Amino acid sequence: MKTNLIRIGAALSAVLVAAPAFAQDLTFWSWRQEDRAAYETFIDTFEAANPGITVKFETFEAANYNTILSTALAGGVGPDVMMVRAYGGLENVAAAGYLEELTTASVPALANFAAPAIAAESVRADGKLYAVPFASQTQLVIYNKALFDANGIAEPQTWDELKAAAQKLKDAGVIPFANGTATAWQNETVTFGLGSSLMGKDFYDALMAGEADFTDARFTGALGEIADVAAEYFPDGFIGLDYPSAQQLFSSGMAGMFIGGSYELATFKTQNPDIELGVFAAPGKTAEDAKLVGLYFDGGYAANAAGANKEASVKFLNYLASKEFGQAFANTLNNISTIPGVTFDNPLLAEVNDLNKSSIPYLMLAHFRYGEPSGSVLIQGEMQKLFAGETTPEAIGEALTTGLAAWYEPFKK
Amino acid sequence: MPQLRMTGRGLWITALIVPPLAFVALFIVYPIVSAFAYAFFDWQGLRRLDFVGLENFHTVLFVEPYRSWTINAFKNNVIVFFALMVLQNGLGFILAYALWRELPGARFHRIAVFLPVVLSTIIVAYLFKLFYHPLFGVVNITLKGIGLGWLAQPWLGQSGTALGSIIVAQAWHMVGFPTLVFLAGMQRIPGEILDAVRMETESEWVKITKIVWPLVAPSATIVFTLLFVGAFNWFELPYIMGGLDGSPFGSTDVLGLYFYRTAFGNVSAGQQDFGLGSALAVLIFIFIAIVAGVITTRLRAREIQL
Known part of the structure; x- marks a missing residue:
């Protein structure tokens, strides 16, 4: 299986090198260095279902992530898809206009998310949503x-x-x-x-x-x-x-x-x-x-408004908002996914999820x-x-x- | 009409001068000038908005809560400067004198004193964090062990002891540097002068005050100026040992941390303000440049007097 993946990967990259016009290379930034292995697996699943799109996962130090991200976005070298913080930390990046607005038209799954989760990834001034919330704490x-x-x-x-x-x-x-x-x-x-x-x-x-x-x-x-x-x-x-x-x-x-x-x-x-x-x-x-x-909500996945591969980015965001991803996210990373309908193998997480009902x-x-x-x-x-x-x-x-x-x-x- | 044609020699000089000049212009002059420029604009995150003149300077100096943050950080820097002047430079001078007098074991100590300077700041910070640990730290355990348990403190958690504890760590880390500079200065003192003194007096005190101190004055100028610049640019140790917020409640906050927080935000604040940050940076830069300039010229003048 793994060798197969490597082969597919090698073949894909050969194609990409040969014909960059068809390439849909996404870069995906995160501050979760410790979750790299898990994200690589999620990305493999996505890539297998969406041939022609590759996602490159890159991580940065958590404490300085916002600084690095806003600097890159301001300089026009930002990633296509990125983790962003919630609340005030989101506004820093989103209010400057770097992020693509998300609607139920572009990411239909968002319609079922809990209101506080949506609020955490929206900018207060215009009420617009800029990221798919990923976890609650x-x-x-x-x-x-x-x-x-x-x-x-x-x-x-x-x-x-x-x-x-x-x-x-x-x-x-x-x-x-x-x-x-x-x-x-x-x-x-x-x-x-x-x-x-x-x-x-x-x-x-x-x-x-x-x-x-x-x-x-x-x-x-x-x-x-x-x-x-x-x-x-x-x-x-x-x-x-x-x-x-x-x-x-x-x-x-x-x-x-x-x-x-x-x-x-x-x-x-x-x-x-x-x-x-x-x-x-x-x-x-x-x-x-x-x-x-x-x-509270930890952060979300957002797309770069100025990205070259916006269509592929939104496709990837749709995957990140899917129940399939939420379930994998909860199971491998032991986090409370915000995606509705996710169940928890881990009894502790199930308990935390129950406690969340009174908060x-x-x-x-x-x-x-x-x-x-x-x-x-x-x-x-x-x-x-x-x-x-x-x-x-x-x-x-x-x-x-x-x-x-x-x-x-x-x-x- | 001036001669503009490049001769061979002129070409050579141009070729040699232009790369370093370009380097300095690009990596030193340009960032400083742009920081100056940034300070005059309003910012939203890292996006530049309107020109606001001196508004940012006014805010960091006179508008709450920035005003009290600025004053608090500046006050701590001043404390750090004077404390290190005594602990680091004073001790450095005494150590240098002891080494220069070739007391027993001088060879070993010459290396031992300088060794911490070579260690990375990160290592020193973590080491001292462990020393000061309230439960398992060497400091508290030793105090309890010798019956001074009532002196055991949560060193880094109290407003009264936190900054002092970090200053001690800094002095331990860097004391080798002034020692080395002073020692070099002492070794330059001509043997004839020392012989002449020996004819007059046996008192070490007279020797230090009348001969050694005046003759190492140039070393003192260097060490004092560098300490001043270092104390007001202090960042690493308080960042690692006290955190970006100058924990507890601002008692280890210094201008460096405060600038970083303001310009780049921290997780707890979620705010980034490049304009205010740049204004702070400009103020710190001007302050250091002026005072360091004054210190140098005054001490130079004093060197001659002595």
């Missing part, structure tokens, strides 16, 4: 099943039960939560992975309706609870603990829980193949409070990364201050609201 609590079982702990239903579970682990000599907050963005993850249910859907709706701001007691109260749990149940010196160390603490079995994104599941399995993982949504005050996870958007990313200072930058720094005992939840509410008022209309007075 969920902020929740991941736990070590063996450690929970050994200490007779069940998934907590209330905030007090969560604290009791942490106390049990601590008494047993296990670090309750592995998280550290020296890496700035981890503060945001901890805040909304742990606090979404405490803040509640009412707060989210009121915030979006412009009826509440961050000085709201539902928000600041949650921050206070989070800081208390961190002080008591995070590792010693967690404010100086960086992200990779925190991951190691959890995957090595030294800690019982990790507040993080569903993207951590695959990492933990790689770091320690024997670890047995479970997930739950951090609970609210009482068992009746809805258990909410923080949900609020991962707040700062979804709504407050459209101007400077971004809500993410603010909350990260402010939470670091709170964990270090240099501010109060009420002061954070004030700082966020006044800080965001620089560009967020509803907060302007």
Whole structure:
């Protein structure tokens, strides 16, 4: 099979060299270096079904991907098809007019996508869609099943039960939560992975309706609870603990829980193949409070508006929006595909997918990364201050609201 | 009428001068000039919009939140400069003197002191990140081991210790460089002068202040100027050890990081603003050029006085 593919590939490239007029060479850019093997397989499937089109997968460093991509697009040497970020990160690229607008006419499968997924890849100003969303991520609590079982702990239903579970682990000599907050963005993850249910859907709706701001007691109260749990149940010196160390603490079995994104599941399995993982949504005050996870969309696949092979690009995008691709994507990459109707072999992913039904958007990313200072930058720094005992939840509410008022209309007075 | 015809000699000179001039123009002058030009435009992502005059400069200097970010980063750079002046150059001078006096083991130490300079910054940064690790770090474990457990800190996580910790790493990394320059300066001091001093006094202190220091003044000029430029262009260590945001809450933020964030955006902000970034770059460039110029001329003048 493989040799056959190589032969076909060789024959194809011979044809391409001989007759460039027929060539439909697509370049496909991504920041997922670690997924290269999987993408090569997806591309092979696509190429087999679409003779005459070849796709070349190229990856760039994740942290600088947006910079590299926008520079290339501005210079007219951008790829035909590319991964783009969502929300504010998408607008940077899309608002400059580099991306091809997508409609249900060009990519019919998009009609069935969930509305929040479509919104994540649309530009707010014109409401136009520019990319096929590829994965959702969920902020929740991941736990070590063996450690929970050994200490007779069940998934907590209330905030007090969560604290009791942490106390049990601590008494047993296990670090309750592995998280550290020296890496700035981890503060945001901890805040909304742990606090979404405490803040509640009412707060989210009121915030979006412009009826509440961050000085709201539902928000600041949650921050206070989070800081208390961190002080008591995070590792010693967690404010100086960086992200990779925190991951190691959890995957090595030294800690019982990790507040993080569903993207951590695959990492933990790689770091320690024997670890047995479970997930739950951090609970609210009482068992009746809805258990909410923080949900967001990672990015999407977009086509270059100035690309030479637009027709082939759109064909490829249609494949990337197909259920066949979504299923392969979920199975090989252990990610939650946004494509409707995809099922999950992996029971954990199936569970995360279930938890997603009761969610609020991962707040700062979804709504407050459209101007400077971004809500993410603010909350990260402010939470670091709170964990270090240099501010109060009420002061954070004030700082966020006044800080965001620089560009967020509803907060302007 | 001036002679325009190329003679053989003229051709030669032209052929030799044009390539390097073209190189400098293309890769040094052009980027600097274009950065200057970029600073006067409004940008959306990397797309250039309208000419806005001095608007970008005004924004980074006077409009919140940029104003407090600029001040904070600049303040940290100043701290870094003075701290390194003492830690890196001061220690460098003392080390150089000890090596020059051929104390026992000088041969070994000459290499040992310079060795870290050869290491890549990435390696040094990761090494020190491990040293400062709150749970497993050598620093905290040692402190606990010798009964000073109450001194154990989350070094890189506190606003009070984070910048200092990174400065120590930088000083350890680069102390060999001023040492080497000072040592070279000391070895140039003529033997007759030293013999003459030995007739007058045995005091090391007098020797250092009256003879060695004035005679290595040219080395000091070089080292101080380079340190100034280095301190205000500081990027790698804080980037790797503190992150692009100058974590925790801006206490390790320096102009280099701030410029990068503003111009290219980071994942948490999602905003790129080339205009503001370029304006910052221009300001940093002008500041460094002027101050470095002043330092050099002042120190040169002082060299002669001494």
